[in-house]
Amino acid sequence: MPELRKDPVIGRWVIIATERARRPGNFVDPQKNYFVDEEPCPFCHNADQEIYSIKGDDGQWKVKVVASAQPLVKKEVQFNRHGHGLYDVVNSYGVNEIVIETPEHITNMADLDIHQIQHVIEAYKIRFKDIAKEPDLQYALAFKNYGWAAGGRRIGHSRSQIIATSINPLRVKEKLKGAKRHFDYHDRCLYCDLIRQEMSSGKRVVAETEHFIAITPFAPRFPFELTILPKEHHCDFSQGIVGHEEDLAKILKDILSRIKVGLEDPAYNYIIQTAPFNRLKRGDRWQTIKQDYHWHIEVLPRLSLAAGFEKGTGFYICPIPPEDTAEFLREVEV
Amino acid sequence: MPELRKDPVIGRWVIIATERARRPGNFVDPQKNYFVDEEPCPFCHNADQEIYSIKGDDGQWKVKVVASAQPLVKKEVQFNRHGHGLYDVVNSYGVNEIVIETPEHITNMADLDIHQIQHVIEAYKIRFKDIAKEPDLQYALAFKNYGWAAGGRRIGHSRSQIIATSINPLRVKEKLKGAKRHFDYHDRCLYCDLIRQEMSSGKRVVAETEHFIAITPFAPRFPFELTILPKEHHCDFSQGIVGHEEDLAKILKDILSRIKVGLEDPAYNYIIQTAPFNRLKRGDRWQTIKQDYHWHIEVLPRLSLAAGFEKGTGFYICPIPPEDTAEFLREVEV
Numbered sequence: 001m002p003e004l005r006k007d008p009v010i011g012r013w014v015i016i017a018t019e020r021a022r023r024p025g026n027f028v029d030p031q032k033n034y035f036v037d038e039e040p041c042p043f044c045h046n047a048d049q050e051i052y053s054i055k056g057d058d059g060q061w062k063v064k065v066v067a068s069a070q071p072l073v074k075k076e077v078q079f080n081r082h083g084h085g086l087y088d089v090v091n092s093y094g095v096n097e098i099v100i101e102t103p104e105h106i107t108n109m110a111d112l113d114i115h116q117i118q119h120v121i122e123a124y125k126i127r128f129k130d131i132a133k134e135p136d137l138q139y140a141l142a143f144k145n146y147g148w149a150a151g152g153r154r155i156g157h158s159r160s161q162i163i164a165t166s167i168n169p170l171r172v173k174e175k176l177k178g179a180k181r182h183f184d185y186h187d188r189c190l191y192c193d194l195i196r197q198e199m200s201s202g203k204r205v206v207a208e209t210e211h212f213i214a215i216t217p218f219a220p221r222f223p224f225e226l227t228i229l230p231k232e233h234h235c236d237f238s239q240g241i242v243g244h245e246e247d248l249a250k251i252l253k254d255i256l257s258r259i260k261v262g263l264e265d266p267a268y269n270y271i272i273q274t275a276p277f278n279r280l281k282r283g284d285r286w287q288t289i290k291q292d293y294h295w296h297i298e299v300l301p302r303l304s305l306a307a308g309f310e311k312g313t314g315f316y317i318c319p320i321p322p323e324d325t326a327e328f329l330r331e332v333e334v
Numbered sequence: 335m336p337e338l339r340k341d342p343v344i345g346r347w348v349i350i351a352t353e354r355a356r357r358p359g360n361f362v363d364p365q366k367n368y369f370v371d372e373e374p375c376p377f378c379h380n381a382d383q384e385i386y387s388i389k390g391d392d393g394q395w396k397v398k399v400v401a402s403a404q405p406l407v408k409k410e411v412q413f414n415r416h417g418h419g420l421y422d423v424v425n426s427y428g429v430n431e432i433v434i435e436t437p438e439h440i441t442n443m444a445d446l447d448i449h450q451i452q453h454v455i456e457a458y459k460i461r462f463k464d465i466a467k468e469p470d471l472q473y474a475l476a477f478k479n480y481g482w483a484a485g486g487r488r489i490g491h492s493r494s495q496i497i498a499t500s501i502n503p504l505r506v507k508e509k510l511k512g513a514k515r516h517f518d519y520h521d522r523c524l525y526c527d528l529i530r531q532e533m534s535s536g537k538r539v540v541a542e543t544e545h546f547i548a549i550t551p552f553a554p555r556f557p558f559e560l561t562i563l564p565k566e567h568h569c570d571f572s573q574g575i576v577g578h579e580e581d582l583a584k585i586l587k588d589i590l591s592r593i594k595v596g597l598e599d600p601a602y603n604y605i606i607q608t609a610p611f612n613r614l615k616r617g618d619r620w621q622t623i624k625q626d627y628h629w630h631i632e633v634l635p636r637l638s639l640a641a642g643f644e645k646g647t648g649f650y651i652c653p654i655p656p657e658d659t660a661e662f663l664r665e666v667e668v
Contacts, residue, residue: 072643086531088340152641161642169647218421269645271642307486309495311477312475312505317406
C-alpha cells in the first residue's frame with residue numbers, strides 16, 4: 001500500500017510508493033559519472049586566487065579554498081532592489097568559494113582518507129567564521145555536487161562550494177519555523193526528539209559514531225537520502241563542530257563509502273544546514289534559534305528524477321521506503 | 335551581472351545567472367531520450383482496462399484513457415490517518431489514469447497532428463469533469479513526462495497522466511495564495527495583469543493564437559521554461575477550455591515543435607494547473623478562486639539538473655535569461 005508521510009520539520013508530504021518498490025539493488029545511476037580532466041587542470045594551478053589553505057609539514061597545500069571563477073553571487077556589487085511593472089529584481093550580493101579537497105586527482109570524497117576529510121571540515125569551519133563577519137550576509141551554505149546527475153562539473157579534484165547570501169533561503173526559513181513550532185509547544189528541540197526516537201527504533205539508523213548518527217529520514221525526498229545529525233544539541237556548525245571534526249570525518253567517509261560501494265558510485269549532493277548568522281538586529285530571535293534549531297547534514301544520492309507530478313504539486317515521490325534503504329546501506333561491506 | 339528575480343505569483347526567488355549565460359544553442363539534453371518499445375506493447379493491448387476513449391468513424395480508438403498499472407494513489411482504499419511517535423502518515427487515496435494519445439508508436443506529442451492533440455485535450459476535459467464528481471477528491475492534475483530526464487518511461491506511445499488527490503497540493507496552494515493576495519489589493523486578476531504586461535512588452539512572448547499566449551516566465555525555474563495562458567479569464571480548465579480545444583492544440587503543437595527542433599528533441603514535462611474542485615464546504619472561498627485564479631499550462635524542457643545549492647536553499651538557478659530563450663524559440667522554424 002503506498003502511503004503519504006509528512007516531514008516532521010517542514011510539513012511537506014512525501015508519497016512512499018511501497019507497492020511499486022524497486023529493490024535497493026535495482027538503483028543504479030543511469031547516467032554514469034564520467035569525469036574528464038581539463039588540461040591544464042585549473043585546480044592544480046591557481047595559487048593566485050587562494051583565500052585560505054591548510055598546509056602539510058612539507059609546506060604543500062592539502063586543502064585549498066579559492067574564489068569561484070563563475071560566481072553565482074558576488075561581493076563586488078552594491079546591494080540594490082528594483083522593479084519592472086509587476087516584477088521584482090535584486091542583484092545577487094554574496095560570497096561564492098570553492099573548497100578543493102585534495103591536491104591529487106581523486107574525484108569522489110569517499111576515496112579520501114579520514115584526515116583529509118577532517119581538513120575539509122576544518123576549512124568549512126574557518127571559512128564560515130570568517131564570512132560571518134561580513135555585516136550584510138545572513139546565511140552560509142556548504143555543499144557538494146558530485147557527478148553529472150548532481151549538477152557536478154567533470155573535473156578531477158574532489159571539491160565542494162561555500163555560498164553566502166544576503167537573504168535567508170526559503171528552505172532554511174521553513175526548517176527554522178518547524179523547529180520553533182515544536183519547541184514552543186514541547187519545550188524540547190525537535191531534532192533531539194527525532195534522534196531519541198530513531199535510536200530507540202533503530203530501523204532507519206545506518207551508522208553511528210561517538211558524536212554522530214546517520215539515518216534515512218522518515219519522509220525522504222529521494223531514495224537513499226540520509227541525514228547526519230550531531231547527538232549533542234547545537235544550532236551552529238562552526239561552533240558545534242569544535243573538537244568533533246575527526247569524528248564527523250569518520251561518519252562522512254563511512255556513509256559516502258556505503259553509497260559508492262552499494263549503489264555503484266552514483267552522483268550525490270551533500271548540504272550542511274546550519275543556523276543563520278547571529279545578527280544583532282535579530283537579537284531575541286537568535287536566542288530561540290539557539291535552543292530550537294539543530295545543525296545537520298543532508299546527503300542526497302541522485303538516482304531518480306522529479307517528474308511532472310512532482311513539479312506540478314510540490315509532492316515528492318520516493319519509490320522505496322527508507323527502512324529498506326537503511327537496511328541495505330547498513331549491510332554494505334566497507 | 336547575475337540577478338535575483340521574484341516569481342510574482344508564489345514569491346520564490348530565482349537566480350538568473352546572466353554572466354555565466356550559456357548560449358541557447360548550447361543546451362542539448364546530455365542524456366538522449368532513448369525509447370525502447372516493450373514487446374508486446376502494453377498500450378496497444380489493454381482494452382479491458384479502458385475508462386474512456388475517443389473513437390474515429392471506423393470504430394477504432396484515437397485517444398484512450400486507462401487505469402495506471404502502477405498507481406501512485408488508489409480509489410480502492412479507505413481514507414485513513416495515523417501516527418508513529420513524532421511522525422504522521424495517511425494512505426494515498428485518489429485516482430491515477432493514463433491518457434494514451436495515439437494508437438501509433440509516435441513518442442513525442444510534437445509529432446501528432448493538431449486534431450489528434452485536440453482529442454487529447456477533449457479527453458482531459460471529460461475526465462476532469464467526471465473525476466470532479468467524486469466527493470472525497472479535491473484536485474486533479476494532468477501532466478506529461480516525455481523522455482528520461484523528465485521521468486518518462488521508455489515506451490513507444492505518446493501519453494500523459496491524470497492524478498487526482500484528496501488534498502490540495504502545496505504548489506497549488508501557493509499559487510492560489512499569491513493570486514488572492516494580488517486580487518485583494520488590486521481588484522484584478524494577477525494573471526490577467528501579467529498577460530497585459532507581457533503582450534505590451536513582447537520580449538518574453540514566444541507564440542500567440544486567437545485565444546492563447548505562450549511566454550517564458552520572468553523568473554523561470556528552468557532554462558526554456560514556458561507558460562501557456564488563455565487570454566480569457568477562467569479559473570477552471572474543463573470549463574474554460576470549452577470551444578477553444580482546437581486553438582489550444584494549435585499553440586501546444588507549435589510550442590512543442592519549437593522545443594523539439596530548436597533544442598534537439600529534449601526531455602520535457604507539461605502540467606495543467608487548474609483550480610481545485612468546487613466543493614460546497616469551501617463555499618465562499620471558491621467564489622474568490624473564481625475571480626482571482628487563472629488556469630494555465632507549464633511547459634518544462636529538462637535540460638539542467640538541480641544541484642546542491644538549489645536543494646539546500648529552495649532557490650532555483652536559471653543559467654540563461656528568459657528574454658534570450660524567448661527570442662531563440664521565436665526564431666526556430668517549424
